[in-house]
Amino acid sequence: MNEPKPRDPATLEIFLAFLHLGLTAFGGLAMVEPIRRRVVAKGWLSQGEFLDGVALCQVVPGATVVQLAAYVGYRLQGVLGSLAAAAGFILPAFGLMLLLSYLYFRFGDLPWVESLSRGLGAVVIALLLQALWRLGQAVRRHWIDPVIALLTLAAFWLRVNYLVVILGAGLVRLLLTRWLPHADPEPPRPVAASTPRWGKTLVQVAVVLAGLALAVAGLWRFSSQVGLMSLIFLKIGVISFGGGYVMIPILQWEMVDRLAWLTLRQFLDGILLGFVTPGPIIILATFVGYWVAGLPGAVTATISIFLPPILIIVFLTPYYQRLREARWMRPVIQGILAALVGMLILVLLQMGRATLQDLPAWAIMAGASLALIYFEINLIWVVVAAAGFSLWIY
16 A cells, blocks of 8 residues: 655745754755755655755756755745745854854954864764765766766866856766666656746746846835845856855955955955854855845845845746656756765865864764764754864864
C-alpha cells in the first residue's frame, strides 16, 4: 500500500520553518544541506525536486540560499509561500545585523566580534564539509560527474566567469551524455506545477516593474539619498551572478569608492559582522542602509537587494518545471550540480586557509564536523557551543 503524500504546509508553517533555519543559517552555501534535510524529511519536496531547485538557483543572480528558500516556498504555496519562506529565512539575520549596526555606530569597534567570528568560521568549514558530502552523493552516478566537478574547480580557481563555468558544465554534461554509455541521469519526474502563458507572465513582470519604479520614486521624494540607495541595491540584486560574495566588490565600489558613504574600514567591519550574523553574507546591505539613513535605510536596503532575486525565482520556477521534462534538460541539471560541487571545494579551500590558522580552530572544525555529519546534532547547539568555546579561547 502506498503511503499517503504529506499535506502541503500552510503559509505560516513555511514561514516558521524557515525562520528556524534562518536562526542557524551560518555559512552561505553550507546551508543547502540543512534546508534539504528539513524540506525532504518533512516530505514537502522529493530529493529530486529539491536538487532541481539548487540547480535553478545557481544560474540566476542573487543570494543562492535565499533563492532556494523562495523556490521551496513557491513549490509549496505559490507566491505567498515564496515570500513567506524568504522573509522567514532573512528575518533573523536582519534583526541581529540591525542590532549590531546600532551598537557599532554608537559605541565604535566591537573587539569581541573578531573573537566570535574565529569560532563560527570553523563551524562554517564544518557546514561546507557536510554540504559537500551530501551533494557529492548526487553527482557520482557516473565517473564523468566528478571529472566535471574537478574541471570546474580549476576554472573557478583561474577566475573564469562564474556564469560561463556553470552553463559550460551543463553543456559539457549534455554532450557527453550522448556519447558515453550509462551516462544518462534518472528518468524525468512528473511535473506538479502548471505552466502559465507567456503573455500573462509578461503582464505580471510589467506590473511588478511599474510597482518597483513607483516605490523608488516615492523613496526618492522622501529622501534622495534613500531613493538612490534603493536604486543601487535593486540593480545589484539583478546583475550579481554568483551569490553574495560577488555582490561585495560591487557594493564596495558603489558605497565606498564612488559615493563615499562609508570608509573602507567601516565596510570591512560590516563584512565581519555579516560573517557573525546568521543568513546570507549580503545582509551587509542592512549595515550599509542603517549607516546611510537609520532604520528606514536598513529596511529599504534589505528589501531592495533581496526582492529582485526572489521575483526572478517566482517567474522562472513554473517554466523550469516544464523544461525539466525534456530529456536534454536532465544532464544539464546534473552538470550544474557537478559544477556546484567544484565551487564548494574552492570555497572550502579558500575559507579553510583563512579560518583554520591555529589548533583551537582546527579543534572546533573537527568537533563541529563530527557533530553535524556523524551524530547529526542540531546545528543551533553546535553554533552555541562553538561560540562559547571561541569567546573563552580567543
